[in-house]
Amino acid sequence: MLSPHPLLVLVRALCLMNLGALGLLFVSAGLYIQDFRGLDIHGLGAIGLHVTSGVLAVALLLMVKVAKTGLVPALLAAATFGLSFLQAAVGGSMTLMWHVSGALLLTVMLTWVTAWAFSSRRRGEEHRRIDSRHHSLEGASS
Secondary structure, three states, X not given: OOOHHHHHHHHHHHHHHHHHHHHHHHHHHHHHHHHOOOHHHHHHHHHHHHHHHHHHHHHHHHHHHHHOOOHHHHHHHHHHHHHHHHHXXXXXXXXXXXXXXXXXXXXXXXXXXXXXXXXXXXXXXXXXXXXXXXXXXXXXXX
16 A cells, blocks of 8 residues: 555656646757757657656545545646647647747746645645554553
8 A cells, every 4th residue: 555655756747747848848949949949858758747747636536545635636747637738739830829828827837836735734644644643653652
């Protein structure tokens, strides 16, 4: 059986990878807009975003099942996964306005999920769970 703590560590790592992929996408998009280079890097970043956002959605859905928390972040991650494919579909020069708007929406969604994963409230929940397990073990021996 999975425990919540390793899942949370995985979610946090995946959040950082998603933000890294977004950073790569923004840098390569800037290069492409300036002087038509970096499109291969942009495609690589898009593949990275597809993969990491899909795995993040699965990890968060597992977290919902195991820890009974994180339904909204799981739904946002799943929506991000789907939106990343829509982004690829509207990535042409004629639909650039939609592509840029979608990129900003993806950024807001992934930033929110990352903030949720690293929030101090989340750390407090971990410590309370650890403390309650520690106290219940002490009470069982007396």
